[in-house]
Amino acid sequence: TKAIELAQQVGFDVAFIDIRMPGMDGLETFRKLRALKPDTTVVMITGFAEEEKMRVAMMEGAIDCMKKPFDISEIRTVLAKVTPSEKGGPVKILAVDDDEAICGLFNRLGEIKSYSVKTVEDAEGALTLLRSERFDVAFVDVVMSGMDGLKLCDKINELSPKTSVVLITGYTDKEKAMRTK
Numbered sequence: 001t002k003a004i005e006l007a008q009q010v011g012f013d014v015a016f017i018d019i020r021m022p023g024m025d026g027l028e029t030f031r032k033l034r035a036l037k038p039d040t041t042v043v044m045i046t047g048f049a050e051e052e053k054m055r056v057a058m059m060e061g062a063i064d065c066m067k068k069p070f071d072i073s074e075i076r077t078v079l080a081k082v083t084p085s086e087k088g089g090p091v092k093i094l095a096v097d098d099d100e101a102i103c104g105l106f107n108r109l110g111e112i113k114s115y116s117v118k119t120v121e122d123a124e125g126a127l128t129l130l131r132s133e134r135f136d137v138a139f140v141d142v143v144m145s146g147m148d149g150l151k152l153c154d155k156i157n158e159l160s161p162k163t164s165v166v167l168i169t170g171y172t173d174k175e176k177a178m179r180t181k
Contacts, residue, residue, distance in 0.1 A: 002142075014043065025053075027057055031060070043166075075106075093106065094138040097140075118135075121144075127152075134163070136163065138156055140167055
């Protein structure tokens with residue numbers, strides 16, 4: 001539901017949508033997002049056996065379906081689909097996540113010449129970088145302490161409208177805690 005509310009307020013280029021979510025599931029979210037913003041590139045993600053829903057999403061226009069945990073090669077495949085191949089120089093990526101393992105994954109991506117990666121653990125660090133640097137893509141965790149990823153997406157669009165934002169999430173203890181509040 002928050003993703004649809006955000007799409008109504010802020011345009012974004014790429015959405016990673018988890019198939020299993022509390023309330024509205026990912027397939028329903030995908031359909032509502034496509035109806036609202038048909039040009040949004042959608043990648044479905046799941047950590048469960050959801051082959052039928054993934055197949056339906058692909059038939060309805062998702063560009064990819066990724067199973068969690070995903071790795072660098074899968075992220076590269078998605079990046080190739082959403083960033084222009086004619087770009088001179090490395091693709092500049094900002095990853096914002098308070099999970100060290102996710103930041104480590106993106107830092108390993110930065111070891112490949114065609115990508116320049118900076119990672120930060122919170123929105124404040126991301127905003128500091130965005131005031132001085134331009135990024136082609138920002139991968140933003142939806143659930144973080146302080147400013148959440150949805151609010152950060154809005155700020156990124158204000159500061160750097162040409163930066164494609166990819167929202168990422170997975171079932172974590174923080175999300176379970178948020179659902180029980």
